[in-house]
Structure formats: structure tokens, C-alpha cells
Amino acid sequence: MALHVPKAPGMAQMLKDGARYLSGLEEAVYRNIAACKQFAQTIRTAYGPNGMNKMIINHIEKMFVTNDAATIIKELEVEHPAAKLMVLAAEMQEAEVGDGSNFVIIFAGALLEAAEELLRLGITPSEIVEGYESALEKAQEVLSTLIVYEIKDYRNLEQVKKGIKTSIMSKQYGNEDLLASLISQACVSILPEKTTFNVDNVRVCKILGAGLNSSQVVQGMVFKRQVEGDVTKKTSAKIAVYTCAVDVMQTETKGTVLIKNADELMKFSRGEESLLESQIKSIADSGASVVVSGGKFGDMALHYMNKYNLMAVRIPSKFDIRRLCKAVGGTALSKLMPPTKEELGYADSVHIDELGDTSVVVFRLDGNESRISTIVIRGSTENYMDDIERAIDDGVNTFKGITRDGRFVAGAGATEVELAAQIAAYADTLPGLEQYAVRKFASALETFPKTLAENSGSRASELLSKLYAAHKEGKKTYGFDIDGDSASLIDSVEAGILDLYLTKNWALKYAVNAACTILKVDQIIMAKRAGGPKPRAGGANSDDES
CATH class of the missing domain: 1.10.560.10 (GroEL-like equatorial domain)
Incomplete structure (x- = not known):
């Protein structure tokens, strides 16, 4: 025993x-x-x-x-x-x-x-x-x-500025006046009539170069990208948004084509080309002048886009595609087909701008129709701009608080x-x-x-x-x-x-x-910790790594 x-x-x-x-x-x-x-x-x-x-x-x-x-x-x-x-x-x-x-x-x-x-x-x-x-x-x-102090009219820029200023002052002392005016302008311009204010509707775009004083508010959205084709500017633009690639459609099933002579090969490739051309022509005929895609633009597709004078913009982030749809009032289509009038978005201008040495695509909506505004921050280093972004985030959240309860101590x-x-x-x-x-x-x-x-x-x-x-x-x-x-x-x-x-x-x-x-x-x-190999004491980039 x-x-x-x-x-x-x-x-x-x-x-x-x-x-x-x-x-x-x-x-x-x-x-x-x-x-x-x-x-x-x-x-x-x-x-x-x-x-x-x-x-x-x-x-x-x-x-x-x-x-x-x-x-x-x-x-x-x-x-x-x-x-x-x-x-x-x-x-x-x-x-x-x-x-x-x-x-x-x-x-x-x-x-x-x-x-x-x-x-x-x-x-x-x-x-x-x-x-x-x-x-x-x-x-x-x-x-x-x-x-x-109480803010009753939260569409009044001066009152809002006064309320937002202190929360920015604690993060960016000395820049509070500039940032407070940018934030209040961005927030008030997109404030909906009935629904509550959404913090996510104020976007921040950080571009290296110049100084903080060169920062500005854009009604609409700004993307750090180039356009895909040759067309770089459209005014009073109607926008078709796709989540798929703008290219020759891939079939769902694999097929084998038996081609016996050169003539058949020419016909086969011409068939693909004419199908793609007819798709892009139908998009142009629907009234769209800007095509935004979440996928890539094929070389052949770009050729036809330039032919029909369409502007091509690629936005790989699906979240940005959603926000853009919200900003321009469009609907994202999952298949390459001509959009209806209801599915088309609208922007007063879509153009390329160059800030410092960074190219940006700007979707601008003037007046009160924009539901998203972007604060473009300029600064000398990424860390500095990140800190400015955090101060802006606090300011925007304070504005949301003001819309719920405008009282101050x-x-x-x-x-x-x-x-x-x-x-x-x-x-x-x-x-x-x-x-x-x-x-x-x-x-x-x-x-x-x-x-x-x-x-x-x-x-x-x-x-x-x-x-x-x-x-x-x-x-x-x-x-x-x-x-x-x-x-x-x-x-x-x-x-x-x-x-x-x-x-x-x-x-x-x-x-x-x-x-x-x-x-x-x-x-x-x-309780005793779960087993498993322990990490090395010095970490990945330790000095004593041989």
C-alpha cells in the first residue's frame, strides 16, 4: 500500500x-x-x-x-x-x-x-x-x-467652442482655440435634425508636413490615395460604389474551352472585351461619372473607363466604403451592374489634391447635405499627429455629451x-x-x-x-x-x-x-496558470540575443 x-x-x-x-x-x-x-x-x-x-x-x-x-x-x-x-x-x-x-x-x-x-x-x-x-x-x-453654464443651442458655433475648449486644453495646451474651432465646425455641420449625434461621423485624416495651423475641415471624405485612371476631377459627380473588382468577371465554375484555330481565339478574347465594354458603357449611361471599387481595377477595365470618361477610385477598406456610402448617399453594389438612380451617390466635387508630397482624393459636399466631415491634420511627426487625433477624439466626445446634457461646472x-x-x-x-x-x-x-x-x-x-x-x-x-x-x-x-x-x-x-x-x-x-512554453526572458529584441 x-x-x-x-x-x-x-x-x-x-x-x-x-x-x-x-x-x-x-x-x-x-x-x-x-x-x-x-x-x-x-x-x-x-x-x-x-x-x-x-x-x-x-x-x-x-x-x-x-x-x-x-x-x-x-x-x-x-x-x-x-x-x-x-x-x-x-x-x-x-x-x-x-x-x-x-x-x-x-x-x-x-x-x-x-x-x-x-x-x-x-x-x-x-x-x-x-x-x-x-x-x-x-x-x-x-x-x-x-x-x-449651459448650452441650450448646440448648433451655435461660439457656444459649442466654449464648451469643447477645456477638454482639448488638458491634452493640447496652446492649440485649444484652433482645435476647438475645427471640431465645433466639423460637428455642427453634420448634426442631424432628429437622430442622435454619432462620434464615428467625424473622421480624421493625418498628413505629414506643414504645421498644425494648416489643418482644415472638409465636408465629405478624404482618402490618402491616387486615382486609378487618367480622369482626376469631376464636379457635380454621381458616384457608383462597388464592393467587387471592376474587371473581367470570373465564372463560378471552372470550364475548359477547346479552340481549334486563330480565328476562334480572336473571337473568344473579343467576346470577353465586348462584355466588359458593355458593362462599363451601361454604368456610364446610368449617369455615373465616378466609379469607386473595393477591389482592383483591371487594365482592360481602366482602358474602357478612360474611353467613357469615368473617374476610377479604389478604396480597399470595407469600413471606408461604408462610410463613403453614408457620406454621398449611395448604395454599395456587390456585382458589376449598372446602378439605378436611387443607388447612385452624389458629391459636389471629386478631385485629387496634393498636400505636402501626399496625394489625396477628396469627396467634397458643400452645404448641409454632408453626413460625414473630415478633419485633415497636418504635423511634423506621426506621434505628434496621433496625439492631436486623441485630443480631437476627446473634443468630439464632449460635443456628443453636450447634445445629451449641455450643463457645465x-x-x-x-x-x-x-x-x-x-x-x-x-x-x-x-x-x-x-x-x-x-x-x-x-x-x-x-x-x-x-x-x-x-x-x-x-x-x-x-x-x-x-x-x-x-x-x-x-x-x-x-x-x-x-x-x-x-x-x-x-x-x-x-x-x-x-x-x-x-x-x-x-x-x-x-x-x-x-x-x-x-x-x-x-x-x-x-489558480495555477495554464501550461505551455514560457517566453524567453529577454523578449524578441533583447540585447543579449546571440
Whole structure:
């Protein structure tokens, strides 16, 4: 009979060898908080207009240089389970509002940091969670009373520009006026009468060369391509769109043709040619002057396209084909046949343009009939233009938020300080231990003006005392002036620094939910990882590779 050695008692005996089990405050809770604090600290230095950039090289060795939190967390591939919860909350914020993901991570990190102190004092995690949740309710109640500006007419360019400006300022400080006017122009021009605004309808085309000031908005679509044939310009163009190749049709079944003499060979090839010619002639007769294809154009087809004065444009991406159909009001046909009047799209002009040394094909629609607009960005490097694109994405998402709820609160840390002051006063009215958690919630809100000051090289403690003093005097819209001297204040409404109410409201909600979920964890059980060959320690391009 084989000797059986029992495993160690407790949780370990239930799990496979190699599984890990952590429990209690020291092993689980404090470890989770330490990881989240570290993660929030990384994002903190990128917060605000003077936030530092991060250089990230992802798993396929693509480089990103940005201070956009959404991009940072997406490319970092965070593995720690607790930090992952913060990432998921930030991603939810990005999906819901499209901006403010850095707010979620910084605030959740600050709440957990504050909770650690309370835990060491002997307060239980459930009491802290209760306190945070009641503080969140109070914060949302107070936030709705701090509205300072509202956009009622979101077709008014000047009002929209004022609303979008702050979200761009935090990413591209100094270029906010130019970008805000481009974005508001692009968004308002395609705003539908009844249906909701779709973020995907504002496209971005990045072309190297010149400077950011040469950027422009085009009503319609711009593709970095050449035309296929000899015709390079059409005005008042009717457009036929095909997803198939414009070439001699391939039969579905294989066949063998027996040709006995040269005459039969000539007839056979002439038959194919005349069929292709008749197809292209019928397209030209339908009124189309531009043919767009998702497949290739054959040499023979191009010959007939030039003969019948048709412009040929190839767009290999099926997503771009769909967007083009939406922009010009056409229907994509899957077979080479003449389009009906309803299936033809229309553009005021289709032409080749040259920006720098890049050829582009422009489908332009003047007036209000375009349903898609393109912002053409010019810049010196690809990384710089990628960062501009991220700022534009935030601006477009802010515009979408404005169409849902046009209310704004004061920016520059003013709203956070006012919330902190009112929640600290609310904590004094509470009985029991949860008042400590509510007070810590208020101090966690102070992180934002502090971070703005630290990133701008000012003294955070001096700024905070000045802000509290100003807010006590009733100056509720006073925030931190990043352009002024050390720790100087500014009326954020007069300066036009406004944050979308929706962004703040959802960010508070998601941050508190993430922090409370992490605090409720008291055990971490990790199963043994699935087998398989382990990657080499140095990675693919390591220096010690022989």
C-alpha cells in the first residue's frame, strides 16, 4: 500500500499544486491598495494642461508618446487584478462619456490611499465603503447645484467652442482655440435634425508636413490615395460604389474551352472585351461619372473607363466604403451592374489634391447635405499627429455629451474644492464611524487641485489654503491659475475653463464603485496558470540575443 502524505491543512488542500492563496488585511487588502496607489501615481503626473507625457512601447513594439490616460491604460496591459478593476472603471468612463478616464483612476487611487489610513486605525472595510457611498450621494447632490453654464443651442458655433475648449486644453495646451474651432465646425455641420449625434461621423485624416495651423475641415471624405485612371476631377459627380473588382468577371465554375484555330481565339478574347465594354458603357449611361471599387481595377477595365470618361477610385477598406456610402448617399453594389438612380451617390466635387508630397482624393459636399466631415491634420511627426487625433477624439466626445446634457461646472479644480468643503461640513453632521470615511472622501477630492499645482511646479499646500479661503468668501468658481505666479487663483468661469457636468458625475460614480469593490476584497485566490512554453526572458529584441 502506497504511503499517502496529506497536504497542508486549510485552503491549500482544496486547490491544485501551484495555486496561490492570500487572505486578510496584510496579504490581500494592503497589497491591492499598494498596487492601485502605484498605478494612480503614474497617471497623476499626466493630469492637467502641464501634465507630463508618457512614452509607452506596447507588445508589438509600437511607440506612443501621450498624456492621454485612456491610451496609457489601453496599451499598458495591466495584470494586477485590483489595478485591473480601476482600468475597467476608466474604460467604462471612456465608453460612457469619452473623456475623464484620468479623473476616475486618480480619484479611485486617492480614495484607496485614504482608506489605508483608516484601516490602520482599526475601522473595518465595510464601514469605509458605507461612508464612501453616502459621501458619493451627497457629492452628486451638491454637484447639480454647482452648474455655472449651459448650452441650450448646440448648433451655435461660439457656444459649442466654449464648451469643447477645456477638454482639448488638458491634452493640447496652446492649440485649444484652433482645435476647438475645427471640431465645433466639423460637428455642427453634420448634426442631424432628429437622430442622435454619432462620434464615428467625424473622421480624421493625418498628413505629414506643414504645421498644425494648416489643418482644415472638409465636408465629405478624404482618402490618402491616387486615382486609378487618367480622369482626376469631376464636379457635380454621381458616384457608383462597388464592393467587387471592376474587371473581367470570373465564372463560378471552372470550364475548359477547346479552340481549334486563330480565328476562334480572336473571337473568344473579343467576346470577353465586348462584355466588359458593355458593362462599363451601361454604368456610364446610368449617369455615373465616378466609379469607386473595393477591389482592383483591371487594365482592360481602366482602358474602357478612360474611353467613357469615368473617374476610377479604389478604396480597399470595407469600413471606408461604408462610410463613403453614408457620406454621398449611395448604395454599395456587390456585382458589376449598372446602378439605378436611387443607388447612385452624389458629391459636389471629386478631385485629387496634393498636400505636402501626399496625394489625396477628396469627396467634397458643400452645404448641409454632408453626413460625414473630415478633419485633415497636418504635423511634423506621426506621434505628434496621433496625439492631436486623441485630443480631437476627446473634443468630439464632449460635443456628443453636450447634445445629451449641455450643463457645465467650473473647471481648474474649483468644483472639486467646493465639493470637498461641502462634504467635510456634511461629515460633521454624521454620527458613528462612517463620518471618518466621509471626511477622507473630502480630502481625496483635494488631490485634483494639488496635482494641477504639482504638475505646474507650484506649492500645493499654499494653493489649497488660498482656494479654501476664496471659497469661504463665496467665490465658488475660483480655481488654480496655471499661467499665473506660484499658487495664484483665477475665476474659471470668466477664463472659460468649464468641465462637462456629465463627465464629473459619471467619473465620481465609477471611481467610488471601483474603490469600494477593491476594499470589499479580503481574499485573493489564484489558480495555477495554464501550461505551455514560457517566453524567453529577454523578449524578441533583447540585447543579449546571440
